[in-house]
Amino acid sequence: MYKTIGLSLLKRRSSTSDKLFRYVFVGALLTGLLFSCQEDTEEIGALVPPTAEQDPQLPQITIHVAKHDRQIHLQTFGNPANPVMLVLHGGPGADFRLLLPLRALSDQYYAVMWDSRGAGLSERVTREELSIDSFDEEVAQVKAAVSPDRKVILIGHSFGGNVMARYTAQHPDEVEKLILITPGNLDLSTEASSNGGAVSFPDGQDFFWQNEILTAKDHASADYKAIEVLPKSSRNWTCDDTIIENYPFWRFGTYHYYLVQQNSYRLPKDFNWVAGIENFNGPITIMTGTCGALSEDFQKVNVNTLPQAALKVIHGAGHISLFTDFQEATLAALRTALNQSMP
Amino acid sequence: MAWLQMVVATGTCQVIISNEALHNQVFIGVGLEPEWVATVGYLYGIGKPGKPVDFQLGVSIKLPPLLVAQNAWRANLMVAAHWRMAERWSTQITGNIYNAHDYNRAGVMNGIGFEMRAAPAYDGKHWRKGFDIGWQYTALTHIRHSAEAKDTFKERYAGNINGIEGPKNGWYGATASRFRLGFIGARKLGDHLTWQLGLGGLISVQRQGIWLGFSHAQVPFYLQSTWAYRW
Numbered sequence: 388m389y390k391t392i393g394l395s396l397l398k399r400r401s402s403t404s405d406k407l408f409r410y411v412f413v414g415a416l417l418t419g420l421l422f423s424c425q426e427d428t429e430e431i432g433a434l435v436p437p438t439a440e441q442d443p444q445l446p447q448i449t450i451h452v453a454k455h456d457r458q459i460h461l462q463t464f465g466n467p468a469n470p471v472m473l474v475l476h477g478g479p480g481a482d483f484r485l486l487l488p489l490r491a492l493s494d495q496y497y498a499v500m501w502d503s504r505g506a507g508l509s510e511r512v513t514r515e516e517l518s519i520d521s522f523d524e525e526v527a528q529v530k531a532a533v534s535p536d537r538k539v540i541l542i543g544h545s546f547g548g549n550v551m552a553r554y555t556a557q558h559p560d561e562v563e564k565l566i567l568i569t570p571g572n573l574d575l576s577t578e579a580s581s582n583g584g585a586v587s588f589p590d591g592q593d594f595f596w597q598n599e600i601l602t603a604k605d606h607a608s609a610d611y612k613a614i615e616v617l618p619k620s621s622r623n624w625t626c627d628d629t630i631i632e633n634y635p636f637w638r639f640g641t642y643h644y645y646l647v648q649q650n651s652y653r654l655p656k657d658f659n660w661v662a663g664i665e666n667f668n669g670p671i672t673i674m675t676g677t678c679g680a681l682s683e684d685f686q687k688v689n690v691n692t693l694p695q696a697a698l699k700v701i702h703g704a705g706h707i708s709l710f711t712d713f714q715e716a717t718l719a720a721l722r723t724a725l726n727q728s729m730p
Numbered sequence: 731m732a733w734l735q736m737v738v739a740t741g742t743c744q745v746i747i748s749n750e751a752l753h754n755q756v757f758i759g760v761g762l763e764p765e766w767v768a769t770v771g772y773l774y775g776i777g778k779p780g781k782p783v784d785f786q787l788g789v790s791i792k793l794p795p796l797l798v799a800q801n802a803w804r805a806n807l808m809v810a811a812h813w814r815m816a817e818r819w820s821t822q823i824t825g826n827i828y829n830a831h832d833y834n835r836a837g838v839m840n841g842i843g844f845e846m847r848a849a850p851a852y853d854g855k856h857w858r859k860g861f862d863i864g865w866q867y868t869a870l871t872h873i874r875h876s877a878e879a880k881d882t883f884k885e886r887y888a889g890n891i892n893g894i895e896g897p898k899n900g901w902y903g904a905t906a907s908r909f910r911l912g913f914i915g916a917r918k919l920g921d922h923l924t925w926q927l928g929l930g931g932l933i934s935v936q937r938q939g940i941w942l943g944f945s946h947a948q949v950p951f952y953l954q955s956t957w958a959y960r961w
Contacts (some may be wrong), residue, residue, distance in 0.1 A: 637885075
């Protein structure tokens, strides 16, 4: 019908002065055709992998945290009858793809890995839902879903280590063992700091240049832009200041990262992630490498905060390469830590 | 103040304000947006000078110097109008259609968009001072995803499920939108040369309302310095 109207309009307006009208009309038709062929950046699977609520085939559960039901990407490995091991990624905002080598432990343990709310392939959340306290609630909800009646082993990497440590301090009777892999500062009063994950000005150039073409206007666009910059954030996790090219991830939760950073800045200067952990009687291990930020020297500060913790150092490894180039050494160290009995 | 001129140094749309007839102008600029950018362009005056509104046509290219090796550039076709509103007040209005390109770890991006700018300015004794108001909109972008982007879709499912595939190469609509508000000042350095400094905010529109956040590439400041030579 539109075609008929268009042709009749073109035939009827035949004067020279109406040539401009024809050009405008044809131009509008071509523009309309072009726009009808375009895709939306938020279309499922267009730029980034869909999140759990968008893709029912993803392994997932629903949890109720911070007054909201949210679908989180969660995968289990091994026999549910084995000891349960909850594994939480870092970032903030990352996902558990980096930690997938730990599924090798499923020969003896029931390994449960998930992406935190708003991160990885879990459902995106609102600003109100990502308080520091909400992470404690999240771990409790996951435990209730997979191991309501048994104690669990907690393994947390980076920021996930802080979350797991805090959960253990607040729920010592729910946890059997705690393993922290290159966690952040557990006691802010120590003023230990690191530049882990920082992106240099030269490395950040393209991240900003992209704004000419693609701005972080929605979750999908923002998360897609992270594909370019996230590996560049790996430089200071290494000994030789190189980009880790084989940095595995599905989808970075940029909004999650932004909110948790904001909330972390607002924490009191003497905030202690492990306040109350003296009531926990199980073994604690802190694992780290010798390269880059959050490595051995930094973790010695955390060991001072947690005197009952054993420090396990993997030489030559860094924050990320513990799970890539050094995954065999990491798995061996984890098995040793998991076999550790009560102190 | 007839000698005092201004280059609206935007890195992309650049125009001279002058009460004199404009014929030819070349300009070069450097800036932080917050990435390093460099711009070079040419403008040609059209129509009879001396009317309340003068027009110019031109072209320019904007390059991020640290990213040239990865084929990052933006080419602009420019139309500019200089409107003399009062003895000491005038406004530059510029519009350009651009093609911006980037090749990075995520893929190859080629965007087509337009940018509108307005710069109402006042002739002072030594400086010409004004505002820089603008809106940039990338209407259509073609993305060809990299192997790294495709890799993010792997290993997501348990077992042998063939789930949602991606990412999708093709044209995407309305991929970028930015607003700009700043201050500009220009000073004549000779009979033919003008220098201008611009400083302001450059804000991407995004749903979560983040005004300053590295994670969203939202560092909303720009600083630009531009030299223009006309004859």
